[in-house]
Each structure stands twice: as C-alpha cells, then as structure tokens.
Amino acid sequence: MTIEQDFFNQYRLMYRPFINQLNVQLEPYQLYSSQWAVLRFLNDKGPHSFVDIANFMSIEKPSVTKLVHKLVELGYVETMAGKDKREKLVHLTMHGEELVQEIKSHLNPFFEQALAGVPKQDIDIATQVLARICMNINQ
Amino acid sequence: MTIEQDFFNQYRLMYRPFINQLNVQLEPYQLYSSQWAVLRFLNDKGPHSFVDIANFMSIEKPSVTKLVHKLVELGYVETMAGKDKREKLVHLTMHGEELVQEIKSHLNPFFEQALAGVPKQDIDIATQVLARICMNINQ
DNA sequence: TAAATTAGTTAGCCTAGCTAACTATATACC
C-alpha cells in the first residue's frame, strides 16, 4: 500500500459520510448538496452561463439545466440574457443572496466540528494538495 | 470565506474529475469505482460479512447486496458460511486476488501523476486530515 | 453563403445510493 493509494482510499472513504451530513445540514433549506454547490459558485464568482457552471463543476450541460431549473423554481436564482442570444446568464435573486449568507453561517459550526483538532496549517496544506490534484487531473 | 469552507469546497470540487478518471482506469476490468472499493476492502482487511462492508463503506445493506452479487457474477468474490447461519462472509476468489494485485499496479501511475509535484510529507498530512474528519463526523 | 461550432434543451439512460418491508436466525427476558 503506497502513500498515494492510502491518500485516495481515505479521500473516497470520507465522501459519503461527509455528503450525507452536509445534506442533513441543508435539509431545512430544501436544498441538496449539488444545488448548494451551484448557489455557492454564483455567490463567489458572480453571474455565469450554463456552460461556465458545467465547466466549473465538471458536469455536463444537461445536468446543469436540471439543477438551475430547480433553483429557479425555488426562487433562488434567475436567468437573464447573456452576451449573445444563445447564452443565458444565471444569477442569484435577492432572496437567493440572503439565503446563501444564511446557509454559510449555518454551515460554519458543522465545518469547524468536522475539522476539530486539525491545525489551521494542516488544513491549508490539505486544501493545496486537493487543488493541485484537480490541476493535475484536468491536464 | 473561512479556511474550513475553502477546504470543503476544494474537497468536493475534486470528487467528480477524480471518480471519472478512476472509472476510466477501471474500465478494462469491467469494474466501477464502487465495486473496486469492495474488492480493495476485502483484499486489505480479509473476508468480511455484508454488514461489515456496509459499515466500512458507510452505505446500507441493500447497496452491499447489489455490489457483492455483481462481483460474484464476475467471479471475483465468493460467499461462505459465517459464524452463524444468518451471516455470510465474502472473500476474494483466486481470480479476484490476482485481479486486485493487477489493478493496484495499474492504478499506481495514475495516482502518482495525480499527486505529481506534491511533497510526500504533504500527502501524509492531507491523508491524516481526511482520516480525522472521518473520525469527527462519525461521532 | 454554406459548413461548422456553440448554448441550451429534451428524452431517456445509468450508477450508486436510499427506505420499507420481508424471511430466517439468534439473543434476551419474564
């Protein structure tokens, strides 16, 4: 068992408990973690097209269509004309903006508890490792 | 954006590209990453019951039933009587054992390329961070 | 101006999980 194998085993082992707990945290807002990922992206990076969202999340366009349409239905995002007649930009509504802030605050204790006992410096290193892998994997 | 939020964003962002690439690597063996996780567990930890597999992988028993039955069909695992008449122990077949070794070797270059440029020490730290989160989340 | 590309959609599929309800066996309690 190499240290690389060990790392990826551990990575995968964490996924399901983490996502399950995250979905529990998001339940009061009628959101699943994938929908939350879209809201967070729009909040952090501003209005973007369907294709931008697909690229950022590494999913296909039809998957974005479903996610965004659900968020429109919930009143958390709206679409508007983009730079040409094909493109649609997705942006948070007023309600959506407020909600994102509320959820971010709500999630903080959960994140802190999950990382309890881990030195800030190690969290930073781990974050950089994950970022580097993303870079390496996507060519 | 706290460093905790940043970490978990990065964690989630890596998941889909990683699993997609892993599934590409496993395709020649007719395996999906979830099935591979079962084989690896049995190889690393020896024969275990359906409930053990469910607990280890943080999934429910019916999900294990499906995974194991598929692996039985492929001839990679077999079940045998457990310590009482209810329990069934799942173990690798000879073919399964060979396959696991072959796949482990096959995956190594992929893992190394994914972690290219990351100091061994940082990989260890990141692995420990992930393990600690698992511990914190599961009570 | 015709061909190729791009943005988004629709339909229908798949993986990888889930819950509810069941059978068979084992354990605990009165």
Next chain:
DNA sequence: GGTATATAGTTAGCTAGGCTAACTAATTTA
C-alpha cells in the same frame, strides 16, 4: 422454556446526480 426483540441478508421500488444522443437556435468560420 417460550415469547419478544434484535440481527443478517434480500427484495422491490424509489431518488440524487449524474450521463449520452439528438435536437433547435444562434453564431462563427471558411
């Protein structure tokens, strides 16, 4: 000892969260 409860695995049917193929409409390229 016999009944109630718990445990191991299964079955049926559901869901989240993706996917591909094929399409329309708009844009860019040759």
